[in-house]
Structure formats: structure tokens, C-alpha cells
Amino acid sequence: MIELSINDKAYRVEVQPGETLLEVLRGLGFKGVKKSCETGNCGACTVLLDSRPVASCILLAFQAEGRSITTVEGLSQDHRLTAIQEAFIEASAPQCGYCTPGMLLTTVALLAQNPEPTRAEIREAISGNICRCSGYVKIVDAIERAARSLRLK
Amino acid sequence: MAGTKQTKTLTKRAAGTKRARREAGPRAGGRDTVPRERRTADRARVPSGAKASRLRVVSKSLRKLDNEAIVRGEARYTGDMVPAGALYAKILRSPHAHARIKSIKIDAALAIPGVVLVLTHENIPRIPYTPAGQNFPEPSPYDAFMLDDKVRFVGDRVAVVVAQDEPAAALGCQALVVDYEVLPAVFDPIEALAPGAPVIHDEPDATGVLDAQRNLVARIEVDVGDVEAGFRAADHVFEHTYSVHYVQHVPMEPHVTLAYLDEDRRIVIVTATQVPFHVRRIVARVNQVPISRIRVIKPRIGGGFGGKQEVVLEDLAAHIALRTGRPVLMELKRDEEFFASRTRHPQVITLKTGLTRDGRIVANEMRLVANTGAYGTHGLTVQSNTGSKSLPLYRAPNLRFVADVAYTNLPIAGAMRGYGAPQGYFALECHMDEIAHALRMDPLELRRKNLIRLGDTDPIATQLGEGKAGFARVVRSCGIEECIKLASRAIGGGATSGGATAKPSQPFERKRRGVGFAICMHGSGIAGDDVAGATVKVNEDGSFNLLIGATDLGTGSDTILAQMAAEVLGVTLDDIIVHSSDTDYTPFDVGAYASSTTYVSGTAVVRAAEQVREKLRQVAAELMDVEVGRVAFKESFFTAGTKRVHVREAALKSFYGETKQQIIETASFLTLDSPPPFSACFAEVEVDLDTGAVKVTDIASAVDLGRAINPKLAEGQILGSVSMGIGYALTEEMLFSPMGKMTNASLMEYKVPTSLDLPEIKTLIVETDEPSGPFGAKSVGEICLDIIAPAIANAIFNATGVRMRHLPFTPERVWRALREAGS
Numbered sequence: 002m003i004e005l006s007i008n009d010k011a012y013r014v015e016v017q018p019g020e021t022l023l024e025v026l027r028g029l030g031f032k033g034v035k036k037s038c039e040t041g042n043c044g045a046c047t048v049l050l051d052s053r054p055v056a057s058c059i060l061l062a063f064q065a066e067g068r069s070i071t072t073v074e075g076l077s078q079d080h081r082l083t084a085i086q087e088a089f090i091e092a093s094a095p096q097c098g099y100c101t102p103g104m105l106l107t108t109v110a111l112l113a114q115n116p117e118p119t120r121a122e123i124r125e126a127i128s129g130n131i132c133r134c135s136g137y138v139k140i141v142d143a144i145e146r147a148a149r150s151l152r153l154k
Numbered sequence: 155m156a157g158t159k160q161t162k163t164l165t166k167r168a169a170g171t172k173r174a175r176r177e178a179g180p181r182a183g184g185r186d187t188v189p190r191e192r193r194t195a196d197r198a199r200v201p202s203g204a205k206a207s208r209l210r211v212v213s214k215s216l217r218k219l220d221n222e223a224i225v226r227g228e229a230r231y232t233g234d235m236v237p238a239g240a241l242y243a244k245i246l247r248s249p250h251a252h253a254r255i256k257s258i259k260i261d262a263a264l265a266i267p268g269v270v271l272v273l274t275h276e277n278i279p280r281i282p283y284t285p286a287g288q289n290f291p292e293p294s295p296y297d298a299f300m301l302d303d304k305v306r307f308v309g310d311r312v313a314v315v316v317a318q319d320e321p322a323a324a325l326g327c328q329a330l331v332v333d334y335e336v337l338p339a340v341f342d343p344i345e346a347l348a349p350g351a352p353v354i355h356d357e358p359d360a361t362g363v364l365d366a367q368r369n370l371v372a373r374i375e376v377d378v379g380d381v382e383a384g385f386r387a388a389d390h391v392f393e394h395t396y397s398v399h400y401v402q403h404v405p406m407e408p409h410v411t412l413a414y415l416d417e418d419r420r421i422v423i424v425t426a427t428q429v430p431f432h433v434r435r436i437v438a439r440v441n442q443v444p445i446s447r448i449r450v451i452k453p454r455i456g457g458g459f460g461g462k463q464e465v466v467l468e469d470l471a472a473h474i475a476l477r478t479g480r481p482v483l484m485e486l487k488r489d490e491e492f493f494a495s496r497t498r499h500p501q502v503i504t505l506k507t508g509l510t511r512d513g514r515i516v517a518n519e520m521r522l523v524a525n526t527g528a529y530g531t532h533g534l535t536v537q538s539n540t541g542s543k544s545l546p547l548y549r550a551p552n553l554r555f556v557a558d559v560a561y562t563n564l565p566i567a568g569a570m571r572g573y574g575a576p577q578g579y580f581a582l583e584c585h586m587d588e589i590a591h592a593l594r595m596d597p598l599e600l601r602r603k604n605l606i607r608l609g610d611t612d613p614i615a616t617q618l619g620e621g622k623a624g625f626a627r628v629v630r631s632c633g634i635e636e637c638i639k640l641a642s643r644a645i646g647g648g649a650t651s652g653g654a655t656a657k658p659s660q661p662f663e664r665k666r667r668g669v670g671f672a673i674c675m676h677g678s679g680i681a682g683d684d685v686a687g688a689t690v691k692v693n694e695d696g697s698f699n700l701l702i703g704a705t706d707l708g709t710g711s712d713t714i715l716a717q718m719a720a721e722v723l724g725v726t727l728d729d730i731i732v733h734s735s736d737t738d739y740t741p742f743d744v745g746a747y748a749s750s751t752t753y754v755s756g757t758a759v760v761r762a763a764e765q766v767r768e769k770l771r772q773v774a775a776e777l778m779d780v781e782v783g784r785v786a787f788k789e790s791f792f793t794a795g796t797k798r799v800h801v802r803e804a805a806l807k808s809f810y811g812e813t814k815q816q817i818i819e820t821a822s823f824l825t826l827d828s829p830p831p832f833s834a835c836f837a838e839v840e841v842d843l844d845t846g847a848v849k850v851t852d853i854a855s856a857v858d859l860g861r862a863i864n865p866k867l868a869e870g871q872i873l874g875s876v877s878m879g880i881g882y883a884l885t886e887e888m889l890f891s892p893m894g895k896m897t898n899a900s901l902m903e904y905k906v907p908t909s910l911d912l913p914e915i916k917t918l919i920v921e922t923d924e925p926s927g928p929f930g931a932k933s934v935g936e937i938c939l940d941i942i943a944p945a946i947a948n949a950i951f952n953a954t955g956v957r958m959r960h961l962p963f964t965p966e967r968v969w970r971a972l973r974e975a976g977s
Contacts, residue, residue: 031227032230033227034227035456036233037406037407038901040488040902042901045406072227074228076227077226082226089221089225090221093215093217093218093221093870095225096708096710097405097454097708098454099231099457100406101225124909124910128909130909132909133404133405134406136873136915139870140909
């Protein structure tokens with residue numbers, strides 16, 4: 002039995018020793034955390050662990066105990082969309098949407114640390130998130146837009 | 155172009171974004187380093203009389219309907235909707251490329267706690283079928299079985315363990331004891347066709363294989379005129395051989411299927427598919443269950459690209475649900491997605507072309523041998539498409555196309571974006587470039603001398619349909635010249651001549667830059683074969699349910715089809731409620747393939763909406779007390795003289811007025827037309843002479859798609875196609891051991907382009923208002939991918955003088971080619 006802090010709420014959950022954080026999160030109903038390669042290579046399962054993006058598929062669940070986890074479901078407070086989420090919609094970035102949760106969380110971490118990234122810096126930051134649909138262009142557009150919008154706030 | 159009814163639209167990427175910063179290192183030739191301005195969207199004036207200028211919803215970049223759900227993390231895919239207590243089924247896969255199963259002992263597996271069922275060929279019906287998602291009767295051989303007593307590639311199905319959860323199923327698989335008689339295997343299609351090769355499909359009950367003893371699935375031979383006479387009469391004859399390789403779709407969501415029995419004990423299959431109706435029919439067949447007892451639902455899916463135009467898991471999942479009475483989840487892990495789903499067809503292609511002294515083609519011949527892997531799904535039709543999509547591009551009085559499609563003991567090739575055209579165009583557009591250089595002719599000039607033109611008839615279309623005779627095709631819209639102009643300008647330097655000499659470099663510079671291009675045409679749906687249905691249902695508040703069989707893979711087809719309905723009905727996108735891809739509720743649609751959704755499904759939607767509008771016109775006429783013939787429709791209002799009725803009011807009155815009814819109209823559309831979109835791609839590459847590494851520093855893809863129903867979504871298709879094409883050309887490759895086992899089945903070792911591997915891809919939309927298309931649309935889902943690899947190959951030649959004829963252009967291969975050329 003471990004205690005996890007997910008999106009600022011506490012969860013007590015029974016986990017097997019070998020269970021990954023991805024499995025546990027999805028088991029708790031956080032279906033926005035996506036399962037794709039399960040080997041830490043594609044970023045679809047990205048969550049923020051103490052504000053840093055990690056691949057939840059190669060983290061054992063108990064390793065996240067005592068640390069704060071953010072999933073895509075935790076982004077919007079009061080069901081309102083954040084500037085980053087709005088920017089992704091405005092830029093028409095999502096296609097199939099499977100990589101999008103991971104991209105969003107990587108973006109949150111990037112803009113928290115670098116509020117005015119260049120396109121090259123954006124590409125570096127999302128280089129661990131694979132997208133097969135979009136060629137990344139509109140995702141980079143979205144992140145630029147989000148950065149601008151956050152700076153205006 | 156001489157065409158008069160062409161509208162041209164320049165659509166560059168989204169406005170108002172920051173300037174792109176060039177990140178490349180020192181550049182040869184003194185190119186300036188001023189940041190390149192991202193140009194804003196620009197619309198050219200449309201000729202008067204065209205309806206385009208009055209469009210309210212269509213041709214607007216409205217938000218994709220599901221984007222909000224996606225960014226909230228609330229979008230639900232198949233794997234997100236598994237009911238508690240569902241069983242988990244895992245497939246035991248063959249470790250051998252070719253073997254007979256002498257025995258399978260299942261007792262130890264059954265004894266594992268949690269295991270409820272083990273399936274083998276001994277306890278499952280043996281019914282030959284094709285898993286290919288195609289219209290019935292499918293033009294693919296019935297050479298597959300749910301489970302067989304033979305395995306034909308490393309990864310082939312051996313048995314299935316059904317258990318309470320994934321770990322128990324995995325333990326169950328480990329506990330199975332299989333005795334194999336290992337057989338000799340063959341991995342090269344040419345060897346497979348030669349006498350003495352092991353026979354991969356020796357079973358007596360497979361049908362539709364042309365010559366199983368020779369491992370020959372199909373042979374295609376098409377002649378127009380007499381190529382031999384043409385070659386004899388030609389001043390020049392050129393012949394080159396090219397090869398293309400095994401790549402995989404790599405959808406971010408691997409194949410996944412959920413099956414259960416509803417309370418009426420009908421089988422419900424929720425699955426990541428592009429072809430729900432074909433899945434229903436095929437599952438019915440192999441499970442010997444009436445179609446009426448099956449419902450297939452496609453929820454949101456995480457990409458398809460052709461890999462989900464197949465029955466990969468649904469046949470087994472339905473079987474297990476029936477046998478156990480319980481819901482069951484089946485999914486492919488990422489490694490299985492690589493080698494145990496589907497791939498693109500590798501081919502070896504030889505082009506032989508005869509030309510007059512001044513560069514006019516008099517005879518054109520394409521011969522190929524294709525590797526279809528261990529099963530023949532899509533084997534005939536992909537290779538037919540290689541010829542039928544590429545050869546018509548250049549006028550030739552004499553044409554010949556020959557394709558042999560062979561089995562090998564390797565992963566199953568099937569449908570993949572472009573469907574044979576990327577293979578054919580790699581060969582054709584490299585070949586044309588080589589000819590131009592041999593003739594010391596501008597490669598663009600060579601194209602222009604031979605290009606198909608507006609009004610031309612495609613000479614090969616009648617002979618190459620979907621596995622049978624096709625239908626005549628006339629080009630009624632053609633924007634290839636605009637595409638060439640826009641794409642060549644977009645990569646800077648205004649190089650309209652792709653044959654420019656390599657950029658001069660500094661004496662010590664070990665990198666070379668070069669520019670190359672390629673052009674192509676494609677199709678919009680399969681003529682005479684792709685059928686789509688749409689239903690529009692009126693609601694009392696003036697909203698409308700749009701029920702469509704058409705399959706949104708993340709492409710946004712739900713959105714653009716809703717835009718079309720909204721345009722016809724005079725309402726907004728918010729007034730259209732889309733429900734798609736549910737075989738119980740939505741009309742038949744073949745599914746998302748062959749770039750058919752906009753053109754074929756779109757026309758069905760437009761017709762259904764028009765039918766509804768006509769019924770509402772009658773209601774409005776009654777309300778206004780005028781003859782229905784006097785009622786016009788303009789900007790959401792039915793009008794007669796000074797009277798008018800808003801469409802919403804007509805909707806309300808249709809329910810609660812004097813004549814109460816439910817207006818609901820269905821239209822179905824089949825056409826013998828498949829108008830070609832056209833595309834041009836210009837690419838700039840930088841080749842490192844010391845490492846062979848090739849980097850695409852700039853690339854522009856222009857496409858004449860008829861009309862962009864939603865420009866941003868159309869751009870999305872172009873961008874995805876270009877990135878897939880760059881992967882195909884440079885970094886993606888399935889590697890196999892000498893025993894036929896894929897050795898790089900992971901996203902670490904199989905190199906899909908990341909954000910660091912791609913330049914700022916430029917997309918350019920040309921609109922030519924195709925007369926037969928809904929709002930003038932053709933298609934855009936596949937075409938741009940067709941020509942990325944040859945554009946890059948031609949750019950490498952321009953940069954280094956070295957001709958690459960075999961994909962992919964990994965650094966090692968380029969380096970070796972450079973050494974051989976003495977660089």
C-alpha cells in the first residue's frame with residue numbers, strides 16, 4: 002500500500018512491486034496517460050514528477066511515493082482550459098491526439114523553466130515526445146503561441 | 155497552365171508566429187543567415203462565378219471537433235474503455251520463420267491460476283479468409299486462418315492464452331509446450347519465386363493465390379501499345395533499377411481490440427480500425443456468425459496510416475468473447491506492432507524508358523518484384539497501384555507494367571499510406587532525374603515535355619482497378635504547374651531548375667548542399683469501388699445529427715464532413731452532431747483508405763444534407779403559403795419574395811407544425827471518377843561527406859487538392875506525409891536476422907523522425923476546384939508522401955553527384971556510395 006500525490010490529491014493504492022507508475026495511474030482512472038511503447042522511448046506516457054517530465058512507463062510506482070505527480074487531467078483547474086491547452090487547440094496541433102497529453106506536460110515543464118524559448122529550444126524540449134501524425138510543426142507553433150500568451154498574462 | 159477555371163490559393167503556415175531561426179551550421183555558397191520570415195496565409199482572388207467566395211463554413215480552418223477533449227486528456231481510445239473484469243488474451247508467437255506445429259501441449263498453461271482458455275488450431279474452426287479491409291469479394295487471397303498448424307514468419311500466431319489479467323496470460327504463454335518441425339525459409343522474393351524454394355502456402359484450402367507452388371501471389375501485366383516497338387524507334391533508351399524496403403506505420407496507438415457480448419448476446423467489437431464494416435463481415439465469416447449478430451464500433455484511434463485497414467485482432471477477440479461469454483481485451487505491444495501487424499511492401503523496380511532526341515517519351519516500362527511477406531493481404535492491389543498511380547503521370551504512347559508479387563517468410567506487408575505509389579514514384583522520379591542529366595536537359599523541362607495535362611485521359615486506369623478492370627479517368631483539374639512554382643520558390647533561391655549544379659563550397663568544407671524535386675499525381679478514392687453513405691437527421695432546435703460510416707483516424711474527417719453538412723444546411727459547425735463508424739447506427743462506408751473520405755464520403759454527406767434541405771424547403775413553403783418551386787435558400791433563410799423562414803424555424807415546425815414528421819435523409823455515393831490530386835516537392839539537403847549523414851535542411855510540399863475543406867487540417871495531412879516520407883528516405887528501416895527475426899522492433903532502434911530530425915516543413919495548398927468534387931475537393935491524405943524520397947535522392951545527387959537507388963539513405967549507405975564515387 003503506497004500513498005501517491007496525483008494532481009494535488011492524495012491516493013492510497015495497493016501496488017505490486019513490479020507495477021509501473023503508468024499502470025497504476027491508468028488503473029486509478031487517469032486514462033489521459035497513454036500507453037504506447039512501454040520502454041521509455043516515445044514520451045506518450047509522460048507525467049510530471051516534481052515538475053519534471055518523466056516516462057511513467059519505466060518508473061516503478063513506488064518510486065513516485067512522496068513526490069508530486071501531475072497528469073494531463075491535472076492541468077485545467079475548475080475545468081477551464083489553460084493557456085497551453087488553448088494554444089494547442091488554436092494552432093490546430095492535435096491530430097490523432099495520442100501524443101498530445103505527453104506533449105502538453107513537456108510544454109508545462111519547458112515554459113516553467115524557459116518562458117521565451119526559441120523554436121530550436123522547443124524542438125529540443127519535445128525531442129523525447131514522438132508524434133507520427135504532424136511533423137511537429139503545429140506543435141511547435143502551439144508552444145510558441147502558449148509562451149506568448151503566458152507572457153501576456 | 156491553360157485551364158481557365160482554376161482558382162489558386164497560397165496557403166502558407168499559420169499567421170502571426172515568431173520568425174524561424176536557422177539553426178544549421180556554416181553554409182556553403184555564402185547563403186545569407188537572415189532569419190526566414192514565416193509568411194502569413196494568403197488567399198488569391200477567386201474568379202467571379204465560383205461559389206468559393208461565398209462559402210461560410212467550408213474552406214475555413216475551424217477547430218477540429220475533438221481537440222478540446224484531447225487536450226483535456228478526456229479523449230477515450232479503445233484501451234481506455236475496458237470494463238472491469240475483462241479477460242486479457244495474449245498471442246503466443248512463432249520463434250521460427252517457417253515451421254509446422256507438430257503438437258501443442260496446453261495442460262500446463264491451463265493449470266496456471268487465472269488462465270481460463272487456451273486456443274490452438276486444434277480447437278478453433280479452420281476457415282480460410284483474408285484479413286484485408288477491402289470490399290467483398292476481396293481481391294486478396296484467402297490464405298489466412300485464425301490459427302493454423304503452420305507458421306510462416308517469426309511472430310506468426312501459434313496459440314492464444316486467455317486469462318484474468320495480463321501477467322497470468324503471459325505466464326500461460328510461457329507454459330505452452332510447442333513442438334515445431336522447422337522448415338527451410340526464404341526471405342528474398344526473387345529467391346522465393348525460383349524453382350526449389352520452400353513453398354510457404356502449401357495448404358490445399360487457400361484460394362486466390364496465383365501459383366502457390368512458386369510462392370506467387372499475383373502477377374499483373376498491363377500493356378498500352380507496344381513498348382518493344384517504342385524502344386526500337388527511340389533515340390535513347392535508359393534503364394535503371396531501384397529498391398525500396400520494409401518500414402512500418404508506427405501509429406502511436408498500437409493495435410487494440412475489445413470484444414464483449416451485449417445483453418442480447420450480440421458480439422460488440424470496439425476496436426482501433428479504419429474499416430469497421432469490413433471487420434464486421436470478416437469476423438462474421440471466420441466465426442461463422444451472421445453479420446446481424448455483430449456490431450463494430452470505431453472509437454477515437456491513435457493513428458492508422460493503413461495499418462489498421464486490416465483485421466489484426468478482431469477475429470480472435472470476437473471468438474473469445476463468444477466462447478467465454480466475457481469481455482476480452484487484446485492489444486499488440488510495441489514490438490508486436492512492428493513485426494506482427496503490417497508493413498509497407500518492399501519492391502525491386504526496374505524502369506526502362508525510350509525517348510526521342512528532344513526528350514519526348516515514346517515508351518515507358520515498369521517491372522517489379524514485390525515482397526508481400528508471409529500472407530497475401532493487399533498483395534495484388536498495392537502493386538497494381540504502384541503502376542496505376544505513377545505511370546500515367548507522363549504521356550507515353552506505349553506503356554508496359556509488369557509486377558510479380560511473392561510470398562516470403564517475413565512480416566506481412568499490407569496497406570500503408572500511399573499504397574504502392576511511394577514505391578513507384580521513388581523509382582520513376584529518380585529515373586526521370588537520371589534521364590534528364592544524361593540528356594543534359596533541365597529536369598523540369600523533361601517533366602514538362604511529357605507531363606499529363608488538363609483534359610488528358612489516363613491510359614492505364616481502365617486496366618488497373620481494384621484487382622480487376624478499372625474505369626477511364628480524365629483529368630478535369632490540374633494545378634501541377636502552380637505546385638511546382640510554389641514549392642520551388644518556397645525553399646528559397648527561387649530555383650526552378652532542379653538541375654542546378656551543386657552549390658559551390660569552400661575548399662575545406664566537407665558538407666555539400668543540394669536541391670532536388672519530384673512531382674506526382676494520385677487519386678481520390680477507388681473508382682467504381684469506394685462507396686459511402688451518410689444520414690442527416692433533423693432535430694427540433696435546428697441542429698442536425700450527421701451519421702456517417704466514414705472513419706476519422708485523427709485526420710479530422712468528422713470535422714470536415716460536418717463542415718460540409720453545415721454549409722449545405724445554412725447552419726454553423728456547432729449545429730452538427732457527428733456520430734461516425736458504428737455499424738449499427740451509421741450507414742455503410744468502406745472506411746478510411748485510398749484517400750476517399752473527402753471526395754466520396756463528402757459527396758454522400760452533401761447529398762444527404764441537400765435532401766434534408768429540400769424537405770425543409772417544403773415545410774418552409776407551407777409556412778409561407780407559397781409554391782415550393784418559388785422558395786429560394788440563401789444564408790440560412792428560405793425566402794419567397796419578402797417572406798422568409800429561418801432554417802431553424804423550419805426544423806421546429808417540421809416536428810410541431812401542421813404536418814408533423816421526422817425529416818431524416820440518407821444518401822449513398824459511388825462514382826466511377828477518381829480525380830487525381832497533384833503534388834510537387836522541393837527538398838534541400840546537406841550531406842556530410844565524412845559521415846554520409848544526410849540532413850533535410852529545407853523542404854516544401856505543394857499540393858493541388860481541389861479545395862481545402864479545412865485548410866489547417868489539410869496542412870496537417872501534408873505535414874504528416876512529409877515527415878513520414880523523410881523517415882522512409884533516411885532513417886526508418888526494419889532489420890532482420892539471418893533467421894528472419896526483426897532485430898530492431900523498438901522505438902529506440904527503429905528511427906521514427908523526432909522534432910530534431912525534421913526541418914520546418916513548408917506546406918502549400920493549390921486549389922483548382924475539381925468539377926466532380928464536393929465543393930471542388932479532391933484529396934490530400936496520401937499524395938504528399940509519394941515523392942519525398944525521390945526529391946531527397948535527387949537533392950543528394952545535386953549535392954554530391956552520387957545517385958542513391960536503394961532506400962533508405964542511411965549514413966553508412968551514403969558514405970559507401972561516396973567512397974565508390976571517389977569523394
